[in-house]
Amino acid sequence: ETGVTQTPRHLVMGMTNKKSLKCEQHLGHNAMYWYKQSAKKPLELMFVYNFKEQTENNSVPSRFSPECPNSSHLFLHLHTLQPEDSALYLCASSQDRAPSGGETQYFGPGTRLLVL
């Protein structure tokens, strides 16, 4: 257990559906992240939130919409996805984004998404 939980663990959705992924961290961290891991590809950073403010969006299509209502919760809203969006979506958190170099990210177990 890393202190980062994600729900659901598995999700199957059609291309016209709207669904949301949820991430919650119990570590008192201030920064949260969404990553995508497609089959046989490295992890790709999608979004970064620091103190509830989005600080990075790595050219992610608008069909992925993040939401961070507070420092403990992070959502990823999904709509009109494509089959190529099928992947493992991972949430992570860290204490902050301070330039200390000692930031460590703790990952959740991920949501395995299949888009039909």
Place this chain on the structure above:
Amino acid sequence: DAKTTQPPSMDCAEGRAANLPCNHSTISGNEYVYWYRQIHSQGPQYIIHGLKNNETNEMASLIITEDRKSSTLILPHATLRDTAVYYCIVRVADGSQGNLIFGKGTKLSVKP
């Protein structure tokens, strides 16, 4: 692109030390070396990180060469549960640019 080079796979006998190498010849003075691992179908797990001194924790030891162009992660007594993909990452110590960029890692197989 990842700034590190790792062998794609390695085998290790159970109970023996696993030594995982990583080359980061273009590392800058303000970049840390991080190691994470990912067991199949789980999220990555932090192992250890360092700047220039060798580091040790309850999971592993990190040996960084004096010129900082390479490092070795050591699992002193590998178990079957250590079978995973191990990622070596260099990260700028800058709050705005300190992203973890994962490469393909080394798939470590611990065998009985």
